[in-house]
Amino acid sequence: MKRVMFVCKKNSCRSQMAEGFARTLGQGKISVTSAGLEASEVNPTAVEVMSEIGIDISDQTSKPLSDFKPEDFDAVISLCGCGVNLPDAWVLREVFQDWQLDDPAEQPIETFHRVRDEIKERVETLVDSLSLSKTH
Numbered sequence: 669m670k671r672v673m674f675v676c677k678k679n680s681c682r683s684q685m686a687e688g689f690a691r692t693l694g695q696g697k698i699s700v701t702s703a704g705l706e707a708s709e710v711n712p713t714a715v716e717v718m719s720e721i722g723i724d725i726s727d728q729t730s731k732p733l734s735d736f737k738p739e740d741f742d743a744v745i746s747l748c749g750c751g752v753n754l755p756d757a758w759v760l761r762e763v764f765q766d767w768q769l770d771d772p773a774e775q776p777i778e779t780f781h782r783v784r785d786e787i788k789e790r791v792e793t794l795v796d797s798l799s800l801s802k803t804h
Contacts, residue, residue: 670798672700673741675750675758679704679730680711681773682747685784688718688725689791697799698743703733705750711773717780733758743798747787763798 672690674683683702690700707730718725738744738755743763751759751766758764767790772780 670698670742670801671740672698672743672745672794672798673733673736673758674700674702674745674747675704675733675754676702676746676748677705677750677771678708678773679706679732680708681714681771681780682769682783682787684710684714684725684728684730685718685787686745686747686791687728688723689788690795692723693788693791694795694799697795701731701736702728703731703736705733705753707732713772713777713780714784717777717784721784743794745794765794 674686676683679702687700687702690698694700709730710728715726738757738761741761744758744761746766747769748771749766749768769783769786770779772783
């Protein structure tokens with residue numbers, strides 16, 4: 669089973685929503701966690717917009733990337749264009765993607781909805797591609 673790390677600046681909105689989608693859409697296909705370049709807290713609006721579509725991320729926590737080792741992951745997905753700030757070991761995994769999605773924090777709820785829906789589409793594609801590729 670492929671191991672996926674979603675990372676963004678503060679692990680509060682985008683990476684948390686991506687983790688929630690990946691846990692749901694990739695259940696039994698991938699294992700997933702998320703982290704930030706720094707830890708903060710899970711944004712309450714992110715929790716709200718995910719619960720609107722039946723995904724509960726209220727028990728997820730914000731974690732610093734420094735708590736993890738790059739070699740423990742097959743795929744690293746940056747959601748904020750922060751790939752340039754990641755140590756090489758994270759960027760050089762089997763799969764690395766930098767999605768560069770808008771930060772919905774402190775934006776109207778419509779922005780959260782749009783970013784959430786963009787994340788869902790990308791996570792669906794990611795889960796499909798990872799579950800098709802062979803594990804070593």
